[in-house]
Amino acid sequence: MRSDTFPDPLRAAGVTRRELEVFWLVGDRLPNREIAAGLRVSERTVESHVSSLLRKLGGSNRLALIDAAARLRARRDPGGRLPRPLSSFVGRIQETEDLLRLAGTHRLLTLTGPAGTGKTRLALHLAHSATTLPPAVLVDLASVPPADPGERAFADILGDPVERAFADALGVTGDGRRLRALIRGALAEGGHWLVVDNCEHVSATAAALLADLLTTTDRLRVLATSHGPLGVAGEVVYEIPPLPLPGELDDxxxxxxxxxxxxxxxxxxxxxxxxxxxxxxxxxxxxxxxxxxxxxxxxxxxxxxxxxxxxxxxxxxxxxxxxxxxxxxxxxxxxxxxxxEALRWSYELLGDDERLLFERCSVFPGEFDYDTATRILAYPPLDSADLVRLFPRLLDRSLLSRRRRDQTTEYRLLDSVRQFAHRRLLARGATGTAREQHALHHLRHGVAALPDLRGRDQAAALRWFDRRWADVRAGMRWALEQRETAPAWEFLAGVGTGWEVLGARGELFGWLDRLLERPPPGGVLDIRAAVTCSFLLAYQDTGRARAFAEQARERAEHGTEEDRALALLALGWAMMYGEHRASAIEHLEQAASRFERLGDDWHRALALSGLGTATPDTSTSLTRLAHAAELFGRLHDHVKRANCLNQMAIRAVEGRIRLDDVAGWLDEARRLADAVGNDHERLHAEVFLACFDQHRGDHAMAATRFGGVLAEVRRIGDLRCTARCLFGLGRAAALRGDHERARHLLAEGAGLAVGLGDPRRLLSDLLLLAGSEHATGHLVRAAVLLGAAERLDPARGEDLVPALRAALLDRLGPAAFASALATGHRTPLTGLLSERSSFPREGHP
Incomplete structure (x- = not known):
């Protein structure tokens, strides 16, 4: 800030440049925290400047500085023509700095932005704050009626309403036919700064008048507010954004x-x-x-x-x-x-065709690009040529927001604006067609993206699904409301095994539940729907997954060779996580052979990856997974190659072979997942790296990694990795002696393992949970859990954790111990895990 911007009293008191900045911000009633953030200094520095200002200006407290700032600003507006806000001005520190600089160097500066964004308040704040410009005069055009051709005769006598508003603000009176000349005369002498507010409804007239005044007077400056640019030569347009948003935080x-x-x-x-x-x-x-x-x-x-x-x-x-x-x-x-009312003010300024396009835009729940809008919204009475003409008008009226992402311009309606537009579309009775157009476009595009999703251009396909998932969700909401289920199944089953790349997002299961309440779609779609259900449910409920796979195999007997191969793949996939691994291997081998004959390398690789997971011998498992990884790599499917590498790493850790290769596999898996923006495989790599830390005995690091990803794997609905994280955290808690926390974590993990139908994970959870129950004095419960573990692995029976068995037998006695084991053998696992309070606490051993 230059020294000549100082009000004389402050310069005489020895106020520094930085203190002057703090003085005006205190005058705006900003707290020290916000002043510090705006000036990029510490709060302690601001406190020091405030104390210095009080000493120099003779004030006793902060209110004295606020009052002094108000008096100095009042000198610049002696007539009181600028209204004084009754509430504090919050935020807009960066905007204020930018606009004060621009207002000092440009003769016409226009603030634009959507209704309710605070253009008027910011303009008045600038008018009160600027010290290098002449005192501002407010010309408020809000009450000026829009131009009416039928009133031209009266305008010749009374003067144009816009010109009359300028004249009234400047204190000019005279014949209406000479108003413009009189206004020019009033602005000819000395410097003038006009704040011309609310130009949007009379923008053409206001722009013509301002163009004339700026070209016929030398020292006039104008700060205008409008929904969009005025289009005057030399105009600088500053779009006022909404206020910065906080994260969804508890802080x-x-x-x-x-x-x-x-x-x-x-x-x-x-x-x-x-x-x-x-x-x-x-x-x-x-x-x-x-x-x-x-x-x-x-x-x-x-x-x-x-x-x-x-x-x-x-x-x-x-x-x-x-x-x-x-x-x-x-x-x-x-x-x-x-x-x-704020939004209606903007809406009523639109023409009929602009209103219709604005209302149709409300079908987009988030961002969209122009080409997509043209495909969806250009139907009678609007066509693509209309959108070329109308789209810029909505932008100029700030009803559409925009931002550049990469080389694409993305548009959106702010949520309040979208809801207003949707209410208008409802009132017009036109939501049905708009929603159908939007839904079918996105659901069909999702299916058409399947070749890209499997490797042709995987990064682009994943990016589309991530950015347009809100549109897909809205499309499925529409599809589920229809009498016929075909549109919904065409999307879900059309993507089909492609969900292996996208990941089983949590909403999919809600959609499936809704669809499965109604009759199956029939025909070829029926087989593909059953296969899709099986693949998706394999990650949630292996029993239901197998039932759908059996259904698909039965119906595929009369279908194509591809249908039969998919049904075999689904059946093997559902079995590989349960207790029927030998059968899983047989079905997956048959599926791989059939896909090879069909020339379908992607599904062959998927079958091979399943074979690798299902194969009990670790060395053979790694060979098959490596084969699948190599094939996915040749197809440019980074996600599934990363998945194979992740599976190789965890199998090697669990089988205790090729441990020197584990870190390299996980590192490549993470790099591949990052390259295409796939959260699922990135998180798999993090979870399996934590498992590797545990294997190496670094339980503290393992707990840190598990804790760091647990919320994320919960968010994406990955129940298997959630169960792994809970087990890892529970094990780490038990090892450091925090058995109460271990009990809660392991019980939750065991509950997930029951629902998943994963006996190996459940066995590990039950054994470790039994140990923590014993350590906290819950001896009967510990013995019951041990009995449940024996039922899961009868071949090992009494060889399971012999030290724990001996300790429980000693403390409980033979009869009570045998009774508890029997309870564990016969009690359903879901009931066992939910009835913790029914077992007494016997005291610490």
Whole structure:
């Protein structure tokens, strides 16, 4: 900041440049934390500057600085023509710095942004803050009616309404036919700075007048606000973004560190003194700000409801936000008193065809590109030529937001804007076609991407599914509402075994449950649907997976050779995780042979990878997995090659062979997964590396790795890796003597293993859990769990953990010990794991 920007009293008092910056920000009622963040200094430094300012200016407290800033700003606006906000100004530190610089170097600066983003408030803040520009004069065009051709005769007498608003603001009176000349005359002498607010509904007239005034006066500067650019030569357009959003965090400081969270807290405390963001409500406050897209108006209206609802209750009601977000403060324009009125102000400025396109855009739940919009939205009465013409208009009115991602421009409607547009589409009675167009496009595109997904362009296919998953979800919601199930099955079964690459996202199982309540699709689709169900359920419920595979094999007897091969693959796949590994190997070998004859290398590689997993001999298993990995590599399927490498690593660890190769396999698996953006195999590599740490005896590092990925594997719905992580964490807890924590972790892991039908994982969980129960004095329960483990592995029977058996026999006595073992032998495992409280605690051994 240059020295000539100092108000004389502050310069005379010896205020430094940095202290001047702090002075104005204190005057804006910003807390030290936000001032420090904006100036990129520590809070302690800000405190030091505030103390220095109080000494130099003779104030006793912070309120004195606020009052001094108000008096100095009032000198710049002696007529009081700029309204004074009644609430504090929050955030926008970077925007304020940018705009003060631009306003000093450009004659016309236009602030644009969607309704409710705070353009007017920021413009007034700039007008009060700028010290190098002439005192600002506000020209508010909100009350000026839109141009009406029928009123031209009156305009000749009374003057154009826009010109009249300029004249009134400048104190100019005279004949309406000479108003523009009179305005020019008033601006001819000295420097002038006009803040021209709310230009959107009279943008053409306002732009023409400003172009004339700027070219006929030398020292005029203009700060305008509008939904879009005015299109005047020399105009600099600054798009005001929504406020920065907090993460969905439980940390109050992190939530308040984002301007949207701070605004919510400030306005909530104003209506409900004592309100604070705490660890108990921080996540809800953050999610409110995120659901409202950081729109200041929406956040302020939501915060005003804190008198009635808690943050958690507010969040639950945001689906009905237009009924909730009403009743803004008095003294503001009516369109700022409800969210719906603010959006309606923008909507009513659109032409009929613009409104229709805007409403249709509401079918997109997230971002979309122009080509996709054309394919989905260009149907009668709109065509692709209309979209070329209308799309820029919606952008210029800030009803569409945009951002560049790589070489593509992505568009979206903010969530509140999308909900408003959807309500209008509903009122028009036109949601059915729009939703159908959107759903069929995305569901069919997902199936068409299958060759890419299997290696032709895997990274692009995975990127499409990740970015468009919200669209796929919306498409499946539409499909599940239809009387016929074919569209839903065509998508799920069309991707089919491709879900092995995509990963079994949690929503898939909800979709399956809904579909399986209704009759099967019939025909060829019926076989593919059964195969798909089997593959997906193999990761959740091997019993159901096998039933669907048997169903597919039965129906495939009258199908094609490919159908029969897929049915065999599904049956082997379902069996390889259960107790029928020998049969699994037989079916998978047959499937691999059939796929080889069909020339289907991808499915042959998949069958070989299953063979490697099912083969009990570790050396043979590694050979088969390596063969599958090599074949997937030749097909450029990085995900499945990574999966094979991960499986090779864990089999080598469990079989205690080729341990020198494990780290290299896992490292390559991670690199391949990262290259195509696949979370599943990246996480598999992390989980198996933790297993390797345990094998090497580094249980502390293993626990750190397991703990670091547990939340992520839960998020993606990978129950097998969740069970591995719980076992690993439970084992680490038991080894360090924290048996209470070990009991909880191992019991949860064992419950997952029961549901998965994974006897090997369950056996390990039960044995370790029995040890922790014994260590915490739950002797009967420990013996019961030992009995359940014997039932799972009768061949080993009494050879299972002999030291634990001996200790329990000694403490309980032969009769009680035998009774507990018998209970373990006969009690269903699900009941056994859920009835912990029914076993007494005998005291520590």
């Amino acid at each position: 109050p400081a992190a939530v308040l560190g984002a301007a949207s969270g701070l605004l919510f807290a400030d306005r909530a405390a104003a209506v409900s003194p004592g309100f604070e963001v705490t660890s108990g409500n921080a996540r809800h406050v953050a999610m409110i700000c995120r659901r409202l897209d950081g729109l200041p108006l929406a956040i302020e209206l939501a915060a005003a409801r804190i008198r009635v609802f808690s943050p958690a209750e507010l969040l639950e009601r945001l689906d009905n936000r237009f009924a909730l977000l009403t009743g803004g403060p008095h003294g503001v324009p009516s369109r700022h008193r409800t969210l719906e």
